Amino acid sequence: MSEKKRSRLTAGTFMIMLVLIVLAVLILLPFYSIVLASLRPGTEIMRQGIGLRIDPSIMSLGNYRYVFTDERYFTWFFNSILITAIQTALTLAVSAFVGYGFAMYEFRFKNLLFICVLFIMMVPLEIIMLPLYQLIVRLKLINSIWGVILPSIASPLPIFFFRQYLSGIPKDFLDAARIDGCNEYSIFFRIIVPLMKPSFAAMGIFVGMNSWNNYLWPLIVLRENRKLTLPVGLGSLLTPYGNNYDLLIAGSVFSIIPIVILFLFFQRSFIAGMTAGGIKE
Secondary structure, X not given: OOHHHHHHHHHHHXXXXXXXXXXXXXXXXXXHHHHHHHOOOXXXXXXXXXXXXXXXXXXXXXXXXXXXXXXXXHHHHHHHHHHHHHHHHHHHHHHHHHHHHHHHOOOOOHHHHHHHHXXXXXXXXXXXXXXXXXXXXXXXXXXXXXXXXXXXXXXXXHHHHHHHHHHOOOOHHHHHHHHOOOOHHHHHHHHHHHHOHHHHHHHHHHHHHHHHHOOHHXXXXXXXXXXXXXXXXXXXXXXXXXXXXXXXXXXHHHHHHHHHHHHHHOHHHHHHHHHHOOOOO
């Protein structure tokens, strides 16, 4: 490689790194400001708002002590963890089965059904919210975690993702397993599932994050304070009769930790799964 080409490559790499650093700073600024706000008294937040100014004279961990001594917060936190865990597990299981069927089998109306899945991806929740609510009422699942979980376990995006991922796996694996005497369930659980680990990690983070941050549907379904999820519970602190910013902002910062840990733990598999999920037929 010539010296001119090498210097051009070095300059291009430097510019890319510079752009990425600027983007990272812009993305982290809101998080930095909310962390600073969580260290300030609620009255100070009401007076000056959320900013980037550091004032050690008024900063303390008092808001976090308030969070850790408030029973409501940990009740909401546990509810969110429970709903997120169950919903993520069921969504991955159901979507993997459906995606596997679309990718590996030929059946009548296959393309039409897959078009329906793509169409449902374009339909926002607000359009189907009323009939979905009526269905939940008839099933007597109002004010229940299952009323929050069940409508989302057959989500179109994970189905599409798994179908695209499995389309890149040769069907020779299935034929060889059938010759060895495996039935269809053994093929899926013993051969396909191990090959899907990167895609499970990628979709697990995506589905888990959406479930953890979900606000609108749990707000509609859940009624009792002790059954609220964390986003709905924190939102309930903002009322016309008083705003508990001490608990709200400190609790919001603390609520980010599970998602960050989940992403850091599955980071490599997440990137590999998202890359492999873009494979086309």
